[in-house]
Amino acid sequence: MLKLNPAAFSPEDFLQNYWQQRPLVIRQGLLHFADLISPDELAGLACEEEVESRLVYRQDGAWQAESGPFDSYERMGERDWTLIVQAVDHWSPDVAQLVPPFAFLPKWRFDDVMISYSTPGGGVGPHIDLYDVFICQGSGRRRWRVGAQGHHRQFAAHAALLHTEPFDAIIDVELLPGDILYIPPGFPHDGVTLETAMSFSVGYRSKSARDMLSGLADYVIDRELGNQLISDPQRPVHRQQGQIGAVDFARIRAQMQALLDDEQLVADFAGSFLSKSKCALDLQALDEPLSEADLLDCLQQQPLQRTGGLRCFYLDATLAQGVCYVAGERYAFGADCRAAVLALCDHDVLDIDLLHSALHQPQFISAVCDWVHQGYWYFAD
Ligand code: SIN
Numbered sequence: 001m002l003k004l005n006p007a008a009f010s011p012e013d014f015l016q017n018y019w020q021q022r023p024l025v026i027r028q029g030l031l032h033f034a035d036l037i038s039p040d041e042l043a044g045l046a047c048e049e050e051v052e053s054r055l056v057y058r059q060d061g062a063w064q065a066e067s068g069p070f071d072s073y074e075r076m077g078e079r080d081w082t083l084i085v086q087a088v089d090h091w092s093p094d095v096a097q098l099v100p101p102f103a104f105l106p107k108w109r110f111d112d113v114m115i116s117y118s119t120p121g122g123g124v125g126p127h128i129d130l131y132d133v134f135i136c137q138g139s140g141r142r143r144w145r146v147g148a149q150g151h152h153r154q155f156a157a158h159a160a161l162l163h164t165e166p167f168d169a170i171i172d173v174e175l176l177p178g179d180i181l182y183i184p185p186g187f188p189h190d191g192v193t194l195e196t197a198m199s200f201s202v203g204y205r206s207k208s209a210r211d212m213l214s215g216l217a218d219y220v221i222d223r224e225l226g227n228q229l230i231s232d233p234q235r236p237v238h239r240q241q242g243q244i245g246a247v248d249f250a251r252i253r254a255q256m257q258a259l260l261d262d263e264q265l266v267a268d269f270a271g272s273f274l275s276k277s278k279c280a281l282d283l284q285a286l287d288e289p290l291s292e293a294d295l296l297d298c299l300q301q302q303p304l305q306r307t308g309g310l311r312c313f314y315l316d317a318t319l320a321q322g323v324c325y326v327a328g329e330r331y332a333f334g335a336d337c338r339a340a341v342l343a344l345c346d347h348d349v350l351d352i353d354l355l356h357s358a359l360h361q362p363q364f365i366s367a368v369c370d371w372v373h374q375g376y377w378y379f380a381d
């Protein structure tokens, strides 16, 4: 099992002093770290339609970026190019092993493991990200420069490549295998490869109020919620035709506020919305539905594994009702299933003991059969 090196990294110190505050170099954060996937396998994944990938390179000094899938890399030569593949944890259980070491952060904040393969001189250029990232150095060597947060002009170095102007470095290091560089959002950075390298970026996401409100709007529209119209019986005579008066404005705000004050609605929305995956999952659906007897039989023999990238959460606000949110859908199993819901969402591997308390609940078993049928969870053998 992959673990962060406790001699090099303390989660408590990190959360107090660095997370969302300032960048950090963690030398040998992963002891004896070896690539979790080969460059050939990574290149193969980038040939697949469902996998998100990019090639970034320089041609006659000009930056170029292309989106995958790619059918060959022969034209790329020996240097100055990078292949980036998104959400590799969805496709490779070995790569997914890099996620549990960061379990000191909640899974709903986690986004994906992005991997770059880069040749000498390669990199994506100086840029700013909107997310937190732990860049774990696999094979090879890269020089990373990180600048201070502040106003940095950004420009399109290519239609698909947002760069930032040159910056003074507050960190200027060479990352070696096993080293980790943490970069919070807003800090300009630039990684240039010195020796052909594999970088494993464990990325975190955060949503803006705009993202959440637009998601909430879709949620209430899809479920035909929030239909109540503004009501204003017994209004006084209005004098100024063009005016939306203070009392009316208060009504308008109260109407929207009532939706946001509905804890159940917002909890169900947040759980559903945040449990959606951004990138495709490698779902190995069964040909036939799984019967409840077969599920119990299989669970006696071996544990269930969660498919890489599947998002599955509960909220304190709705847990008492045995509610969980799986891949964008809400499930309510009742108070008796509370412990099983916790197990389902907190663990990647589920043995029969973890699920035991809910295995007599028809609704719960039937949902698990359905999830296994769809490939959300699977039996390894
Ligand atoms: C890379 O590995 O080159 C890109 C990682 C990043 O800067 O976000």
Ligand code: CO
Pocket (backbone or CB within 6 Å): 127, 128, 129, 189
């Ligand atoms: Co970046």
